[in-house]
Amino acid sequence: MIYGYARVSTYGQDLAQQLAQLTAAGCVKIYREKISGATAERPQLKRAIGALDDGDVLMVTATDRLARNTRDLLNILHAVEEAGAGFRSLAEPMVDTTSQFAEVIIAVLGIAASWERERITERTAAGRIQARARGVKFGRKTALTPHQRAEALDRLAAGDTQRTVAALFNVSQATISRLVGR
Structure with a gap:
Protein backbone atom coordinates (compact mmCIF):
# COMPACT_ATOMS: atom_id res chain seq x y z
CA MET A 1 0.00 0.00 0.00
CA TRP A 115 29.32 16.55 6.17
CA GLU A 116 26.35 18.59 7.30
CA ARG A 117 27.10 17.76 10.95
CA GLU A 118 30.76 18.80 10.48
CA ARG A 119 29.71 22.10 8.88
CA ILE A 120 27.31 22.80 11.75
CA THR A 121 30.06 22.07 14.27
CA GLU A 122 32.52 24.33 12.43
CA ARG A 123 30.00 27.18 12.17
CA THR A 124 29.10 26.85 15.83
CA ALA A 125 32.75 26.90 16.91
CA ALA A 126 33.45 29.94 14.72
CA GLY A 127 30.40 31.70 16.17
CA ARG A 128 31.60 31.02 19.71
CA ILE A 129 35.04 32.44 18.91
CA GLN A 130 33.50 35.59 17.42
CA ALA A 131 31.18 35.98 20.39
CA ARG A 132 34.07 35.65 22.87
CA ALA A 133 36.00 38.27 20.88
CA ARG A 134 33.01 40.60 21.31
CA GLY A 135 33.10 39.97 25.06
CA VAL A 136 30.10 37.67 25.33
CA LYS A 137 30.18 35.58 28.50
CA PHE A 138 29.07 31.96 28.21
CA GLY A 139 27.36 29.81 30.76
CA ARG A 140 24.97 30.49 33.52
CA LYS A 141 24.92 33.80 35.32
CA THR A 142 26.20 33.59 38.87
CA ALA A 143 23.57 33.44 41.59
CA LEU A 144 25.41 35.98 43.75
CA THR A 145 27.00 39.29 42.84
CA PRO A 146 30.67 39.83 43.81
CA HIS A 147 29.48 41.95 46.74
CA GLN A 148 27.07 39.21 47.91
CA ARG A 149 29.82 36.58 47.61
CA ALA A 150 32.13 38.66 49.79
CA GLU A 151 29.38 39.23 52.36
CA ALA A 152 28.50 35.51 52.39
CA LEU A 153 32.14 34.58 53.01
CA ASP A 154 32.32 37.17 55.81
CA ARG A 155 29.19 35.70 57.47
CA LEU A 156 30.62 32.18 57.19
CA ALA A 157 33.88 33.38 58.75
CA ALA A 158 31.84 34.97 61.55
CA GLY A 159 30.32 31.56 62.34
CA ASP A 160 27.02 31.49 60.42
CA THR A 161 26.14 28.09 58.93
CA GLN A 162 26.02 27.52 55.20
CA ARG A 163 22.29 26.85 55.47
CA THR A 164 21.67 30.18 57.23
CA VAL A 165 23.74 32.13 54.70
CA ALA A 166 22.00 30.35 51.82
CA ALA A 167 18.58 31.28 53.23
CA LEU A 168 19.70 34.89 53.72
CA PHE A 169 20.67 35.24 50.04
CA ASN A 170 17.83 33.04 48.77
CA VAL A 171 20.15 30.51 47.12
CA SER A 172 20.74 26.81 47.67
CA GLN A 173 23.17 25.52 50.25
CA ALA A 174 25.13 23.95 47.36
CA THR A 175 25.76 27.46 45.98
CA ILE A 176 27.29 28.54 49.29
CA SER A 177 29.23 25.28 49.52
CA ARG A 178 30.76 25.89 46.07
CA LEU A 179 31.64 29.42 47.15
CA VAL A 180 33.55 28.04 50.16
CA GLY A 181 35.31 25.48 47.94
CA ARG A 182 36.82 28.15 45.68
Whole structure:
Protein backbone atom coordinates (compact mmCIF):
# COMPACT_ATOMS: atom_id res chain seq x y z
CA MET A 1 0.00 0.00 0.00
CA ILE A 2 1.24 3.52 -0.74
CA TYR A 3 0.86 6.10 2.00
CA GLY A 4 1.44 9.79 1.49
CA TYR A 5 2.67 12.47 3.86
CA ALA A 6 1.98 16.14 3.18
CA ARG A 7 3.15 19.03 5.35
CA VAL A 8 3.03 22.79 5.27
CA SER A 9 4.86 24.99 7.75
CA THR A 10 2.13 27.45 8.63
CA TYR A 11 -1.61 27.40 8.90
CA GLY A 12 -1.90 29.99 6.13
CA GLN A 13 -0.46 27.61 3.55
CA ASP A 14 -2.51 25.11 1.58
CA LEU A 15 -1.99 21.37 1.19
CA ALA A 16 -4.11 21.11 -1.99
CA GLN A 17 -1.24 20.86 -4.47
CA GLN A 18 0.60 18.22 -2.46
CA LEU A 19 -2.60 16.23 -1.95
CA ALA A 20 -3.33 16.29 -5.70
CA GLN A 21 0.20 15.08 -6.55
CA LEU A 22 0.14 12.30 -3.96
CA THR A 23 -3.32 11.15 -5.02
CA ALA A 24 -2.25 11.10 -8.68
CA ALA A 25 0.79 9.02 -7.69
CA GLY A 26 -1.48 6.37 -6.20
CA CYS A 27 -1.46 7.10 -2.46
CA VAL A 28 -4.27 5.28 -0.69
CA LYS A 29 -4.08 7.31 2.54
CA ILE A 30 -2.42 10.68 3.00
CA TYR A 31 -1.34 11.95 6.40
CA ARG A 32 -1.61 15.74 6.56
CA GLU A 33 0.30 18.02 8.87
CA LYS A 34 0.39 21.78 9.36
CA ILE A 35 3.42 22.09 11.58
CA SER A 36 7.03 23.17 11.17
CA GLY A 37 9.46 20.51 10.00
CA ALA A 38 11.98 21.95 12.46
CA THR A 39 10.24 20.16 15.31
CA ALA A 40 10.58 16.45 15.88
CA GLU A 41 7.07 16.37 17.35
CA ARG A 42 5.03 15.70 14.22
CA PRO A 43 2.15 13.44 15.26
CA GLN A 44 0.88 12.74 11.74
CA LEU A 45 4.35 11.68 10.57
CA LYS A 46 4.56 9.31 13.53
CA ARG A 47 1.12 7.93 12.64
CA ALA A 48 2.16 7.47 9.00
CA ILE A 49 5.31 5.59 9.97
CA GLY A 50 3.34 3.56 12.53
CA ALA A 51 0.87 2.49 9.83
CA LEU A 52 3.60 1.10 7.56
CA ASP A 53 3.89 -2.64 7.09
CA ASP A 54 6.21 -4.88 5.08
CA GLY A 55 6.23 -3.81 1.45
CA ASP A 56 4.39 -0.50 1.97
CA VAL A 57 5.74 2.79 0.63
CA LEU A 58 5.77 6.22 2.26
CA MET A 59 5.67 8.91 -0.43
CA VAL A 60 6.18 12.67 -0.27
CA THR A 61 6.07 15.36 -2.94
CA ALA A 62 9.57 16.54 -1.95
CA THR A 63 12.02 15.60 0.80
CA ASP A 64 11.86 19.10 2.29
CA ARG A 65 8.22 18.33 3.20
CA LEU A 66 9.50 15.43 5.27
CA ALA A 67 12.72 16.68 6.84
CA ARG A 68 14.61 19.93 7.34
CA ASN A 69 18.07 18.38 7.15
CA THR A 70 19.84 15.22 6.08
CA ARG A 71 20.24 13.88 9.62
CA ASP A 72 16.49 14.14 10.22
CA LEU A 73 15.82 12.52 6.83
CA LEU A 74 18.12 9.62 7.68
CA ASN A 75 16.37 9.08 11.01
CA ILE A 76 12.98 9.00 9.27
CA LEU A 77 14.29 6.67 6.55
CA HIS A 78 15.63 4.38 9.26
CA ALA A 79 12.19 4.25 10.92
CA VAL A 80 10.58 3.51 7.53
CA GLU A 81 13.14 0.77 6.86
CA GLU A 82 12.55 -0.71 10.33
CA ALA A 83 8.87 -1.02 9.42
CA GLY A 84 9.88 -3.01 6.34
CA ALA A 85 8.65 -0.26 4.04
CA GLY A 86 10.18 1.89 1.35
CA PHE A 87 10.31 5.62 0.73
CA ARG A 88 9.85 7.70 -2.43
CA SER A 89 9.99 11.39 -3.23
CA LEU A 90 8.13 12.63 -6.29
CA ALA A 91 10.35 15.69 -6.80
CA GLU A 92 13.61 13.78 -6.32
CA PRO A 93 13.23 10.44 -8.12
CA MET A 94 16.72 9.42 -7.04
CA VAL A 95 15.48 9.35 -3.42
CA ASP A 96 13.68 6.04 -3.79
CA THR A 97 14.51 3.28 -1.32
CA THR A 98 12.27 0.84 -3.19
CA SER A 99 14.70 0.67 -6.12
CA GLN A 100 17.73 -1.55 -6.50
CA PHE A 101 19.92 1.44 -5.64
CA ALA A 102 18.38 1.91 -2.18
CA GLU A 103 21.58 1.11 -0.26
CA VAL A 104 23.59 3.51 -2.43
CA ILE A 105 21.05 6.29 -1.87
CA ILE A 106 21.06 5.79 1.89
CA ALA A 107 24.89 5.67 1.92
CA VAL A 108 25.09 8.95 0.00
CA LEU A 109 22.56 10.56 2.33
CA GLY A 110 24.62 9.28 5.28
CA ILE A 111 27.74 10.91 3.90
CA ALA A 112 25.83 14.14 3.31
CA ALA A 113 24.54 14.01 6.91
CA SER A 114 28.08 13.55 8.18
CA TRP A 115 29.32 16.55 6.17
CA GLU A 116 26.35 18.59 7.30
CA ARG A 117 27.10 17.76 10.95
CA GLU A 118 30.76 18.80 10.48
CA ARG A 119 29.71 22.10 8.88
CA ILE A 120 27.31 22.80 11.75
CA THR A 121 30.06 22.07 14.27
CA GLU A 122 32.52 24.33 12.43
CA ARG A 123 30.00 27.18 12.17
CA THR A 124 29.10 26.85 15.83
CA ALA A 125 32.75 26.90 16.91
CA ALA A 126 33.45 29.94 14.72
CA GLY A 127 30.40 31.70 16.17
CA ARG A 128 31.60 31.02 19.71
CA ILE A 129 35.04 32.44 18.91
CA GLN A 130 33.50 35.59 17.42
CA ALA A 131 31.18 35.98 20.39
CA ARG A 132 34.07 35.65 22.87
CA ALA A 133 36.00 38.27 20.88
CA ARG A 134 33.01 40.60 21.31
CA GLY A 135 33.10 39.97 25.06
CA VAL A 136 30.10 37.67 25.33
CA LYS A 137 30.18 35.58 28.50
CA PHE A 138 29.07 31.96 28.21
CA GLY A 139 27.36 29.81 30.76
CA ARG A 140 24.97 30.49 33.52
CA LYS A 141 24.92 33.80 35.32
CA THR A 142 26.20 33.59 38.87
CA ALA A 143 23.57 33.44 41.59
CA LEU A 144 25.41 35.98 43.75
CA THR A 145 27.00 39.29 42.84
CA PRO A 146 30.67 39.83 43.81
CA HIS A 147 29.48 41.95 46.74
CA GLN A 148 27.07 39.21 47.91
CA ARG A 149 29.82 36.58 47.61
CA ALA A 150 32.13 38.66 49.79
CA GLU A 151 29.38 39.23 52.36
CA ALA A 152 28.50 35.51 52.39
CA LEU A 153 32.14 34.58 53.01
CA ASP A 154 32.32 37.17 55.81
CA ARG A 155 29.19 35.70 57.47
CA LEU A 156 30.62 32.18 57.19
CA ALA A 157 33.88 33.38 58.75
CA ALA A 158 31.84 34.97 61.55
CA GLY A 159 30.32 31.56 62.34
CA ASP A 160 27.02 31.49 60.42
CA THR A 161 26.14 28.09 58.93
CA GLN A 162 26.02 27.52 55.20
CA ARG A 163 22.29 26.85 55.47
CA THR A 164 21.67 30.18 57.23
CA VAL A 165 23.74 32.13 54.70
CA ALA A 166 22.00 30.35 51.82
CA ALA A 167 18.58 31.28 53.23
CA LEU A 168 19.70 34.89 53.72
CA PHE A 169 20.67 35.24 50.04
CA ASN A 170 17.83 33.04 48.77
CA VAL A 171 20.15 30.51 47.12
CA SER A 172 20.74 26.81 47.67
CA GLN A 173 23.17 25.52 50.25
CA ALA A 174 25.13 23.95 47.36
CA THR A 175 25.76 27.46 45.98
CA ILE A 176 27.29 28.54 49.29
CA SER A 177 29.23 25.28 49.52
CA ARG A 178 30.76 25.89 46.07
CA LEU A 179 31.64 29.42 47.15
CA VAL A 180 33.55 28.04 50.16
CA GLY A 181 35.31 25.48 47.94
CA ARG A 182 36.82 28.15 45.68
